[in-house]
Amino acid sequence: MDERDMLARRFEEQRPRLTAVAYRMLGSAVEAEDAVQEAWLRLARSDADVVENLAGWLTTVVGRVCLDMLRSRTSRREASLDEQPAEPARTAPAETPESQALLTDSIGLALLVVLQTLDPAERLAFVLHDMFAVPFEEIAPIVERTPAAARQLASRARRRVQGGTPQHPDVVRQRRIVDAFLSAARQGDFDALVSILDPDVIIRSDGRFVRQGAATVARGATVFGPMAAVGIPILVDGRVGVVASMHGREYRILLFRFAGDRVAEFEVVSDQNRINAMELSTLD
Known part of the structure; x- marks a missing residue:
């Protein structure tokens, strides 16, 4: 097995987790796969030998890719829940209601919908920290904030997600x-x-x-x-x-x-x- 095959194998071991991160960020099975594929392309172009923590490196890359995609949605004034993503350049499986429902069931429809209403930076901080236990020190560079500011982003998102107060x-x-x-x-x-x-x-x-x-x-x-x-x-x-x-x-x-x-x-x-x-x- 040559080095590229070994790298591909290591990447595939991380794919389920990366897809879960991307789906929670983007709310789209096809777009999540696009983000994960972009992470692979960046890994293949990089010097993987100097990457000490591959899982952390890939999570950071996927987070940045998703953040860029979300910001692009906002700048184009596109609705993040019901838009149809552009056809990807590579061959990808179609996003069917059935495939989308399976992924939605894995997170919960209500939580997914609430996540889509958050500011992109808040969403990323909340998803990475609260759902995937990524430290704020690693989240901060992605959102271009200090760790303390990243913590505040996640806290605001958490209040939105949970409603902020006990049920009346x-x-x-x-x-x-x-x-x-x-x-x-x-x-x-x-x-x-x-x-x-x-x-x-x-x-x-x-x-x-x-x-x-x-x-x-x-x-x-x-x-x-x-x-x-x-x-x-x-x-x-x-x-x-x-x-x-x-x-x-x-x-x-x-x-x-x-x-x-x-x-x-x-x-x-x-x-x-x-x-x-x-x-x-x-x-x-």
């Missing part, structure tokens, strides 16, 4: 209602749905009126049924909502307004500009 009793109540709603919708239980909905409940889609009335809304469960089947509770602007991935990287948010222990109104939001403006954090 009202949030617990909302979560109970939303869980009951999701369960009834998934089972197609008409009576259970009607019991959870306010008699004058309204459903909207991106601000447009769809229908009104508990029985009418429950019978029209096809509007929210697909979301309920894959939906995950999430905190949206301090209130319990639902996030769902419908087609691989297409995310939707279900917002609720409550009246007592019933749902008085809910809205399916697919407009990415509105989603980007929401303050999202995980539950549980």
